[in-house]
Amino acid sequence: MGRPVTLFTGQWADLPLETMCQKAKDFGYDGLELCCWGDHLEIDKADQAYCDQKKDLLKKYDLSLYTISTHLVSQCVCDPIDERHKNIAPDYIWGDGDPEGVRQRAAAEIIRTGQVAARLGLDTVVGFTGSPIWHMLYAFPPTPMELIDKGYEEFAKRWIPILDEYEKMGVKYALEVHPTEIAFDIESAKRTLDALGHHPAFGFNYDPSHLGYQHVDYVRFIYEFSDRIFHVHMKDVHWSDVPVTAGVFGAHLPFGDNRRYWNFRSVGRGKIDFESIIRALNDIQYSGPLSVEWEDSGMDREAGAAESCEFVRYSDFAPSNVAFDDAMQKE
Structure with a gap:
């Protein structure tokens, strides 16, 4: 179909951006999805001149x-803050580590990210x-539904002001549906939209x-949220x-x-049915980029990224504009 194939740089932020640009070009990508860490995109420095340089x-x-993409700072907007967040937040967001201060500084940074x-x-x-409620997922000690309701209310209270600013800027915020987030499957995604009043910027x-290993219908997700x-x-x-000996929760074992x-797994080497995904994206007329987020602890990342680009480009195809059996019928 010719959708652009891009590479998310989050897993490559240990490399200078120019090095990453050269590699992505060599791998065959059409573009990049820049992460907001490393030197790839530094929000606190990103005035217009900085953005023009990027x-x-x-273009070079x-x-x-x-x-x-701002996965790290955005995690801090409505999480219970602990030492793990210190490892992902810039020093100027972490500050003295006071949880509410971290959340407020993170929210302000997400607005600045929209401006960038x-x-x-x-x-x-x-x-x-x-x-604020992911840690209650297993529901023991028993979790009154009122606590879940309050969690969605707190989420909305913290995110609606951010989204209002995004709407003014003409920018949209795309949550990666993912365990540890307010939306991690189809039902929680529905509730998230309801909590936000179906905000147009979200x-x-x-x-x-992230849906497949939970046994969530990841193709249905496309149709449920087509707009x-x-x-x-x-x-x-x-x-x-x-x-296996370590179930879906992972037993505190590292990835890989x-x-x-x-x-x-590297794209095309796992169990995701990308054929059905492409057909569903065609059905909803999605024309944006297909961005490879390369993660495979057991494979060389450069070989994997190059292979993934080729796989995605091969997998993508345009929908038909005719029914195959039209030519068999009389006019």
């Missing part, structure tokens, strides 16, 4: 830019939201990998067909450990 750098390598997107000529920011970054899919990640995952029930 665009010029991508004949790469396009369609979106930017506008300076770059973009209309979409991808990221997380955090969740939608989803579709990533089938809210603002961006697409192409990422694969494998899960076991036989009982083969004792786990599931692990992310």
